[in-house]
Amino acid sequence: MNINGVEIEDTYAEAFPMRATRIIVTAVNRRWTLNAAHAATGFATSVIACGCEAGIERELKPVETPDGRPGVSMLLFTMSSKEMARQVQNRIGQCVLTSPTSACFAGMGPKEGEKLALGKNLRFFGDGYQASKKIDGARYWRVPVMDGEFLCQENTRMVKAIGGGNFLVLAETQRQALAACEKAIAAMKRIPNVIMPFPGGVVRSGSKVGSKYKALPASTNDAYCPTLKGQVRSALPPEVGSVMEIVIDGLDEAAIRAATRAGIRAACSLGRRRGIVRISAGNYGGKLGPHLFHLRRILK
Amino acid sequence: MKALTLTLKAAPAQRVDLAPITPEKLRGKKAAEIGRIRLQCGNRTVAVAELFAVTAGNCEEIVIRRCTGKFDNVGAGMTCGSIAVHGNTGHRTGAQMAGGTLTVRGSTLDWAGTGMAGGTLVIHGDTGRCLGAAWPGDAQGMRNGTIIVCGNAGERVGDKMRRGAIVIEGNAGDYCGARMIAGSILVCGKAGDFIGYSMKRGSILLTRVPRLPATFNDCGTFEFGFLPLLLRSLGRLSHRAAALSKRASARAQRYAGDLANVGKGELLVLR
Structure with a gap:
C-alpha cells in the first residue's frame, strides 16, 4: 500500500x-x-x-x-x-x-x-x-x-482512555521529516478527543523498552536511528536519513484511528518526491497493550 | 395525555389543606378515587369532589383552576411532576417540596417554599412573608431548589436559607436574607431595611444600593466569575435575570457582612 x-x-x-x-x-x-x-x-x-x-x-x-x-x-x-x-x-x-x-x-x-x-x-x-x-x-x-x-x-x-497510539515518518532528510510531521499535526489538531503530547506534537527520540544501563527503563530506539545504520540491526532502508514519530493519546480507539488517518494522509500529501519514504509505527510485538492500530486497516 | 385538572366549584368557607394533591400521591389513582380523597377544611374534612370538578388526566401533570388564597400547602412536599395553579394560593405553597415544578399564576400568602429541598417554584404574582424561610423550630430554611417571584415579596425572604436560589423580580420587604446560612437571593427591584441581617454566608444580589446595615463593609467593585454562570442559570426561569445576564458585565460592588455574625456573606450590587 x-x-x-x-x-x-x-x-x-x-x-x-x-x-x-x-x-x-x-x-x-x-x-x-x-x-x-x-x-x-x-x-x-x-x-x-x-x-x-x-x-x-x-x-x-x-x-x-x-x-x-x-x-x-x-x-x-x-x-x-x-x-x-x-x-x-x-x-x-x-x-x-x-x-x-x-x-x-x-x-x-x-x-x-x-x-x-x-x-x-x-x-x-x-x-x-x-x-x-x-x-x-x-x-x-x-x-x-x-x-x-x-x-x-x-x-x-x-x-478510561488510550495512550501511545503512534506512527513514524521516515524521510530522506531531517527537514523533510519535520515538514511532513508539521503537516500531519496541523491536520490532527482538528480531530476531537486526542492530543499529541510531545513538543509541537512531534517526538524525535522514540524509545525501546530497556537499556544496557540497569537504572533506565527505556532507551533510544537504535533500530530507527539513522546514524547507527551501519552499526546495529537497523530497520531503516538506505535512503532514509531521518525518522520522527507522532504519539497520540485519545479518549477512545475511534478518536485515535481518526487522528492517525488524518495525520498519515497529511504527511503523505508531500509525497515520495519530497523525500517522504515510508510510514511505519511503533510496537512491542503486541506485548505492551491491548490496543492495536493497524496502519493499513485504518487507511483503507 | 392531557393533564389531570381540578376546577374549583365554589370557594370554601374555611381554609383547606391541599397537601394530598401532588403527582406522587395521586400516581395510579383514577378520577373517582381522587374525588374521594379527604381534605382538611377547617375542623372537618371534605372530599376533593365536593370542592372540585375532577377531569381525569395524567397525574404527573396537575392543573388546579380557580384556586384562591383559602388553599394552603398547595404542592407541599411534591417530589416530581408539575402542578400549575390558575389563581392565588394560601400559606405554605410549595413547602418542603423536593422536586418537580410548581407554577402559581397568581399570588401566594406567607411561607411559600419554606423548607424547600429541591425543584422549582414559580410565582407569577406577589408573595407574602417568609418566602423560602425557616419554619418556626426549623434550623434551616430553604435547602435547595429555585424560587422565582415575578412580583413583590414580603418580609424575611430566605430567612435562615441554607442553599438554592431565590429571584424576586419586584421588590423585597425588610429583613431580606436575614440569618442566611448560604445560597443566593437576587432582588431585581428595591430591597427593604435590615437586608442580610445576621447573615453568615451566601450572596444577596441587588441592582441598586440598599440602605446598608452598619455591620456591612464596602470591599469595592470587582469582576466575579461566578456571576455570569449564576445569572444565566436563573435567566432560564426569570426574564429579569435573563436581562441582567445579557447586560454582560460581571462587575459588582461587594459589601461583606454581616460582620456582627460570621461575616462571610455578601451583598453584591450589580454594575
Whole structure:
C-alpha cells in the first residue's frame, strides 16, 4: 500500500490503557487563556518521567465556555487514578490558579466515568475565605486571590482512555521529516478527543523498552536511528536519513484511528518526491497493550 | 395525555389543606378515587369532589383552576411532576417540596417554599412573608431548589436559607436574607431595611444600593466569575435575570457582612 508514492508499512501501533480527563480553562482573553493552559500542560510529554501526558485539545470560543470567556480544553492522561488526582491538583494549583484572570471548569459530562477532584482541595488556598456556589447541580469554589477571585468547579470526571497510539515518518532528510510531521499535526489538531503530547506534537527520540544501563527503563530506539545504520540491526532502508514519530493519546480507539488517518494522509500529501519514504509505527510485538492500530486497516 | 385538572366549584368557607394533591400521591389513582380523597377544611374534612370538578388526566401533570388564597400547602412536599395553579394560593405553597415544578399564576400568602429541598417554584404574582424561610423550630430554611417571584415579596425572604436560589423580580420587604446560612437571593427591584441581617454566608444580589446595615463593609467593585454562570442559570426561569445576564458585565460592588455574625456573606450590587 502506498499514498503519493509513500509506502505504508504493514505494521501496527501498540497502545495501552490510561486514565484521562478534560479540563476547560478560561481567562480574560486568548493570550492569558493560552498562558495558563501552556503552563498546565507543560512538562507533560511522557508518563515515563512527567507523571502525565497532557496537551491542548483545542481552543474554545466564548460561546463554548461556561463563563462566556475565551477558553481552551486540555486533556490529561495518566497511568492511574491516583496519579491523575495528584497531577490535576498540582498542575491546576500551580499553573491555573496562579495565572491572572483564569477560571477552571470540568470538561466532561456529569455522568461520564468517575469523579475527580478539581477545585475541591484547591479551595483551601482561600484560608477560610473561600465560598461555594452550587449552580445547575454543580458546585463551584470562589477562592479570593490578589487579582480578584479564582473560580473553579469542585469536580470533573475521569474516564478510561488510550495512550501511545503512534506512527513514524521516515524521510530522506531531517527537514523533510519535520515538514511532513508539521503537516500531519496541523491536520490532527482538528480531530476531537486526542492530543499529541510531545513538543509541537512531534517526538524525535522514540524509545525501546530497556537499556544496557540497569537504572533506565527505556532507551533510544537504535533500530530507527539513522546514524547507527551501519552499526546495529537497523530497520531503516538506505535512503532514509531521518525518522520522527507522532504519539497520540485519545479518549477512545475511534478518536485515535481518526487522528492517525488524518495525520498519515497529511504527511503523505508531500509525497515520495519530497523525500517522504515510508510510514511505519511503533510496537512491542503486541506485548505492551491491548490496543492495536493497524496502519493499513485504518487507511483503507 | 392531557393533564389531570381540578376546577374549583365554589370557594370554601374555611381554609383547606391541599397537601394530598401532588403527582406522587395521586400516581395510579383514577378520577373517582381522587374525588374521594379527604381534605382538611377547617375542623372537618371534605372530599376533593365536593370542592372540585375532577377531569381525569395524567397525574404527573396537575392543573388546579380557580384556586384562591383559602388553599394552603398547595404542592407541599411534591417530589416530581408539575402542578400549575390558575389563581392565588394560601400559606405554605410549595413547602418542603423536593422536586418537580410548581407554577402559581397568581399570588401566594406567607411561607411559600419554606423548607424547600429541591425543584422549582414559580410565582407569577406577589408573595407574602417568609418566602423560602425557616419554619418556626426549623434550623434551616430553604435547602435547595429555585424560587422565582415575578412580583413583590414580603418580609424575611430566605430567612435562615441554607442553599438554592431565590429571584424576586419586584421588590423585597425588610429583613431580606436575614440569618442566611448560604445560597443566593437576587432582588431585581428595591430591597427593604435590615437586608442580610445576621447573615453568615451566601450572596444577596441587588441592582441598586440598599440602605446598608452598619455591620456591612464596602470591599469595592470587582469582576466575579461566578456571576455570569449564576445569572444565566436563573435567566432560564426569570426574564429579569435573563436581562441582567445579557447586560454582560460581571462587575459588582461587594459589601461583606454581616460582620456582627460570621461575616462571610455578601451583598453584591450589580454594575
